[in-house]
Amino acid sequence: MTEHALPQTFEPSDTASAVEALKARFGEAASTGSSVLGLHRRDESHHAPFDPDIVVFPSSTEEVAEVLRIASRFRVPVTPWGTGSGLEGGAIPTRGGITLSMARLDRILEIRPDDMIARVEAGVRRKTLNRELRDTGLFFPVDPGADASLGGMASTGASGTNAVRYGVMRENVLGLTVVTAAGEIVKTGSLARKSSSGYDLTRLFVGSEGTLGVVTEVSLRLHPIADSVSALAGFETLEGAIATVIDIKRMGLSIGRVELLDLQTVHAINREHARGGPLALEPLPTLFFEFQHALGESDPSTEAIAEIVASHGGTPLRWMRGADAAQVIWDVRRDAMGWAERERPGSRSWSTDTCVPISALAESILGASADIAASSVPGYIIGHVGDGNFHCIFMMLPDEEDEVHAIAERIARRALQASGTATGEHGVGIGKREFLIEEHGLPAVTLMRTLKAALDPLDILNPGKVLPDLV
Structure with missing residues (x-):
């Protein structure tokens, strides 16, 4: 077993027996090969990598339950894995054990256009779902940037550029299928748009980062694809750009997306343009806008926003005419940090x-x-x-x-x-645990520990994440 420092509450596990049992049950879908372990040792964060002892690729909720029962029997840690696109170390197997990959749970189970609902397995990626939805006139709006898995997005409480209009994962998840630490299959929520029945288990698991249960299916709220226009503006100062956003929100003006890029980010985009990149910007702090259900430059709401921009030292709105031109600025927003890292x-x-x-x-x-x-x-x-x-x-x-x-x-x-x-x-993952008590207070964190102990008494579900260690 890979050696890691364990808190006093973590009991020794029999990893070798668990690995043997998993290989016997899952065959080639349970791998201890060095290349497979290496692919699951880190996410996109800066946190140090750790090798799991085995990676298992279940193909159904029932197989996930079998893995959890084996893990519980031998007290072996289980770290759920979506696509590894997380930024706080939530998918790093810091205590070795089992990495549970959702890659083969990749089926879109049901699309109900009239109800504006989709049911998917946890490994389905958001872009895959939206491609499948294209002919329905609907889409799933939560966009964290990466082509993340929808189960991973539910587990981390993901958000993104569309949150100002459509909300985050908590508002867009109607129900879940979750496997508990003991290997029990639990279904939460329903396909109804609202409910006052019982405890809200769905939102207990959304954002829990695999520490309370493993998400295997997600029921999602879909939205109509809206007509939209995009524009951008530069500002004399960063303060002016921020004040513009505050005034737009205060006046209740409708906006789909508004993204801030500071001057250093703009410089990185312009240097990429000099190397053949798609967009050149004035060397100023910049806001990217998307207006939905707007007519464009002559629409009263966008005219009001243009006036606010000008009042805070902004340049005239630069309209990105046509869908392709509009997509450029959102692609640039997503890719800019990759260009900066290469520099x-x-x-x-x-x-x-x-x-x-x-x-x-x-x-x-x-x-x-x-x-x-x-x-x-x-x-x-x-x-x-x-x-x-x-x-x-x-x-x-x-x-x-x-x-x-x-x-x-x-x-x-x-x-x-x-x-x-x-x-x-x-998400909290590894990196933000130190702030949990300061943010929520000790009584709230103690209640979180109580929930964790009730649902995962052996502390095998993504241990060392979210909750700070006992001191």
Whole structure:
């Protein structure tokens, strides 16, 4: 077994017997090959990798239940795995044991256009679902950037650029199929749009990051594809861009998406354009807009937004005419950090996010910008600022980790002081556990521990994630 430091509450496990039992039951779908283990040792975060002892690829909810029963019998940790696109280490098997891949649970079970509902297995990716929905006039709006699995998105409480209009995973998950630590199959929720029946188990599991149960099926709320137009504007100052968003929200103007790019991000986009990239921007802090159900430049709501932009030192709105042109800016928004990482050979990205009340957005972002300016580590600010959420991404070299950790800690604590959260959409995973008591208070975290102990008394479900260690 891979050796890891274990908290005092974790009892020794019989990993060798569990591996033998899994291989006997699942054959080639249970692998201890070095290449397979290596592919499941880290996610997209900066956190240190750990090898699992075995990776299992179940093909049904019933097979997931069998894996959990074996894991429970031998007290072996189980780490669920979607696509490995997480940013806080939630899928890293820090205590070895079993990595449970959802890759073969990839069936779209049901699409009900009249009800605007889809049922999918946990391994279905969001882009796959939206391609299947294309001819229905519907789509699933939650877009975290990566082509993540829908089970993983439910488990982390994912969000993204569309959250300001459509909400996050919690608002868009109607029900789940979950396997407990004991291998029992539980169905939560229903296909009704609302219910006042019993405890809300669906939202207990959404965002629990595999620490309370393993999600195997998800029932999703779909939405009509809306007509939309996109535009962008640059600003003399970062303050002006933030003030524009606050005024748009305060006036109740309808907007689909609004994304902030700080000056360093804009410079990275322009350097990529010089190498043949798709978009050149004025060298100014920039907002990307998407207006839905709007007529474009002559629509009263977009005219009002253009006036707000101008009042805060913004350039005239630059309209991205046509679907292809509009898609360019959202592709650029997604790809910009990859371009920035390539500019510093040997670096690895450290991405942190927070979310604050809109009234605290300026103080939080400007404070983070000052932290970045005072550091020698290149840093970038981008964000779904329409709902108070923003990201700081650092391109750090190996010897800069302590410096980046200190900056990320200041950014998180600034958000908490503003009655915000240390993680808006990345999840807690490994990286944000240290803030849990400070954010929620000891009584709330104690209640979380009680729930964890009740549902997972052997502490085998993604141990070492979300809840801070007992001290």
